[in-house]
Amino acid sequence: MSERRQLTNVAYRMLGSLADAEDVVQEAYARWYALSPHDRDAIASPGAWLTTVATRTCLNLLGSARARRERYVGEWIPEPLPERREWADAAAADPADRITLDESISMAFLVVLDHMTPAERVTFVLHDVFRYSFAEVGEIIGRTPAACRQLALSARRRIRDSRRPVTPAGTRAGVVRDFKRAWEAKDVKALVGLLDPGATLVADGGGLVGALRRPVEGAERIARTYLSIARVAPGLTLVERTVNGQPGLVGQLDGVTVTVFAFQVAGGRITNIWAIRNPEKLRPWA
Numbered sequence: 001m002s003e004r005r006q007l008t009n010v011a012y013r014m015l016g017s018l019a020d021a022e023d024v025v026q027e028a029y030a031r032w033y034a035l036s037p038h039d040r041d042a043i044a045s046p047g048a049w050l051t052t053v054a055t056r057t058c059l060n061l062l063g064s065a066r067a068r069r070e071r072y073v074g075e076w077i078p079e080p081l082p083e084r085r086e087w088a089d090a091a092a093a094d095p096a097d098r099i100t101l102d103e104s105i106s107m108a109f110l111v112v113l114d115h116m117t118p119a120e121r122v123t124f125v126l127h128d129v130f131r132y133s134f135a136e137v138g139e140i141i142g143r144t145p146a147a148c149r150q151l152a153l154s155a156r157r158r159i160r161d162s163r164r165p166v167t168p169a170g171t172r173a174g175v176v177r178d179f180k181r182a183w184e185a186k187d188v189k190a191l192v193g194l195l196d197p198g199a200t201l202v203a204d205g206g207g208l209v210g211a212l213r214r215p216v217e218g219a220e221r222i223a224r225t226y227l228s229i230a231r232v233a234p235g236l237t238l239v240e241r242t243v244n245g246q247p248g249l250v251g252q253l254d255g256v257t258v259t260v261f262a263f264q265v266a267g268g269r270i271t272n273i274w275a276i277r278n279p280e281k282l283r284p285w286a
Helices: 004-015 018-034 037-041 046-071 107-114 118-129 134-141 145-162 169-184 188-194 219-232
Strands: 195-204 237-243 246-253 256-266 269-276
Touching: 004 018, 004 046, 004 107, 004 118, 018 046, 046 118, 046 134, 107 118, 107 145, 107 256, 107 269, 118 134, 118 145, 134 145, 169 188, 169 219, 169 237, 169 246, 169 256, 169 269, 188 195, 188 219, 195 219, 237 256
Parallel strands: 195 269
Antiparallel strands: 237 246, 246 256, 256 269
16 A cells, blocks of 8 residues: 555546546556455565556547547546645545655646647656656557657657747746736736736536636736636635745635636746646645
């Protein structure tokens, strides 16, 4: 059971969904306990065995994800995670069930991972994030070390092409806080000033709640969109929270979380906003 946290960390980064990651880990343990005691004793490294089973299950899920996304209503955004100390009933939660928060689970990072092929994503997560050797990765996914090296190179190019200049954490938090204040004040000029001219807003309702069906591009259009939201949802309360290890906002109506906002900040301005409204993805925030 000491492997549970590591397995959940790996699976979440591979799938971008905490619910799916937990299912994968549960499946791996189910297969472990389905083995006879003799077969379990014969496994030299239970952790490696469980990682292999979980990774191959993730590969299967990623392979079918394209078909599932084609049926998904609107845009799909990875499931957002709260900061560990902000988890509901944190005192009672099993620490092994919590995701370690660092740069590799920022929303911007996960969105780039989501555009990789399944093999690229799995290889990159195992090798570059969790430091498995290419030989170990090859054994897990059934490829040669040389092939895994090429997959990692391709994945790194995708990451490199998407990178923005590093912005200090304090600056990111300040920009998000200023965005919150400008939104609450319905100050369109201030909102536009906080947004990069080429900024993009993407929302995910999954067809279960109202949400933008297509991305909104441009500072002016995004600012106007948020002013419209303020008019139709006057009771919306914005709370500063950590979202996937980065400064973010949570929108609440009557104390219930209805939207989680993740941001990417570069050059002192917001370049991307991801608004997750699908209630199935907001369960950890309840």
